[in-house]
Amino acid sequence: MIPGMPTSDAITIPPHLLPADGRFGSGPSKVRPAQVDMLAALGRTVLGTSHRQAPVRRLVARAKEGLLDLLGAPAGYEVVLGNGGSTTFWDVATCSLVARRAQHATFGEFGAKFAAATRAAPFLDEPDVREVPPGRLALPEATDGVDTYAWPQNETSTGVVAPVRRVGGDAALVVVDATSAAGAVPVDLAETDVYYLAPQKVLASDGGLWFAVVSPSAVERAATVAASDRWIPESLSFTTALANSRLDQTLNTPAIATLVLLVEQLDWLREAGGLEWAAARSAASARVLYSWAQSREWATPFVAEEALRSPVVGTIDLDDAVDARAVIAALRDNGIVDVDPYRKLGRNQLRVGMYPAVDPADVEALTACVDHVVERLA
Numbered sequence: 064m065i066p067g068m069p070t071s072d073a074i075t076i077p078p079h080l081l082p083a084d085g086r087f088g089s090g091p092s093k094v095r096p097a098q099v100d101m102l103a104a105l106g107r108t109v110l111g112t113s114h115r116q117a118p119v120r121r122l123v124a125r126a127k128e129g130l131l132d133l134l135g136a137p138a139g140y141e142v143v144l145g146n147g148g149s150t151t152f153w154d155v156a157t158c159s160l161v162a163r164r165a166q167h168a169t170f171g172e173f174g175a176k177f178a179a180a181t182r183a184a185p186f187l188d189e190p191d192v193r194e195v196p197p198g199r200l201a202l203p204e205a206t207d208g209v210d211t212y213a214w215p216q217n218e219t220s221t222g223v224v225a226p227v228r229r230v231g232g233d234a235a236l237v238v239v240d241a242t243s244a245a246g247a248v249p250v251d252l253a254e255t256d257v258y259y260l261a262p263q264k265v266l267a268s269d270g271g272l273w274f275a276v277v278s279p280s281a282v283e284r285a286a287t288v289a290a291s292d293r294w295i296p297e298s299l300s301f302t303t304a305l306a307n308s309r310l311d312q313t314l315n316t317p318a319i320a321t322l323v324l325l326v327e328q329l330d331w332l333r334e335a336g337g338l339e340w341a342a343a344r345s346a347a348s349a350r351v352l353y354s355w356a357q358s359r360e361w362a363t364p365f366v367a368e369e370a371l372r373s374p375v376v377g378t379i380d381l382d383d384a385v386d387a388r389a390v391i392a393a394l395r396d397n398g399i400v401d402v403d404p405y406r407k408l409g410r411n412q413l414r415v416g417m418y419p420a421v422d423p424a425d426v427e428a429l430t431a432c433v434d435h436v437v438e439r440l441a
Contacts, residue, residue, distance in 0.1 A: 074396065092420060094268070119317075170195050267418065394433070399432055
């Protein structure tokens with residue numbers, strides 16, 4: 064029992080109501096059994112081997128090719144990858160991509176973290192931050208003196224989805240956090256210069272790496288910054304990551320198991336129908352979840368504006384009379400896990416990962432299980 068966690072009084076959910084797979088994490092997300100099987104099959108050939116050798120470099124090449132194909136990257140765009148996740152990439156972008164001043168549209172925890180990074184950098188001007196309360200959407204606006212515009216396509220902490228469109232003219236970079244969107248939310252990459260992600264959400268892998276699909280303009284900007292008098296640590300150098308990525312490797316040893324899981328997931332998504340199929344599958348799950356919440360007196364979609372509700376991370380507020388912690392504890396007792404709200408949001412809420420690996424039928428089963436638990440808690 065976790066200290067402070069309310070008891071569920073051993074509520075038993077009938078087996079016929081349970082989802083086939085009870086994992087609904089918003090990140091890390093559900094990993095499909097086929098991915099684990101592939102990892103086991105390749106265990107003797109790639110795990111514990113040098114990332115400079117052909118077997119691992121082939122994995123990197125497959126990951127790059129799969130991302131470009133799945134996301135429909137324009138000609139001239141390429142994939143850059145490096146050690147660390149999206150948190151590390153915020154520092155990479157701060158050191159290597161922002162020339163003087165960034166603008167951030169922040170509407171949740173993760174957009175705000177990137178803004179905090181550029182604000183703390185002593186070599187950059189104070190960023191222009193467009194901020195709104197959680198559950199609403201802020202968008203960037205063209206502003207004199209801003210050379211980099213940054214915002215999340217999907218705010219994982221709140222379940223708000225944002226449009227991706229170019230802003231600021233040809234001289235500015237558009238840098239989009241796609242960590243929980245890439246591969247399941249439609250996008251036109253021509254509207255971006257840097258579309259970056261970590262692979263532990265839609266792509267159902269482990270953490271430990273960052274990936275970015277970048278335009279020639281982003282490559283040029285990084286080269287210009289690198290040639291200036293700014294000191295950039297090698298581990299945060301975009302140009303160093305680019306040089307290694309073009310060799311199908313990373314600066315330091317990568318998490319090879321992450322690459323294996325990622326490649327298998329990319330193959331599955333592409334073979335199933337690509338981005339269009341994946342987006343439709345997540346959207347089907349989202350319709351189930353939000354329709355259910357709207358039909359209950361004690362549940363409400365946290366994001367009030369329907370067009371802004373995420374198709375991949377659903378946030379559902381519960382009435383104060385229904386203790387979300389008790390609901391979550393009862394679900395976990397029955398094998399349904401990781402529907403906790405984002406910890407810093409502090410709401411009486413469920414948060415449901417609806418990435419393509421999650422079957423919409425399991426989301427429907429989840430709603431029936433919540434109904435069962437709430438009825439018995441009452």
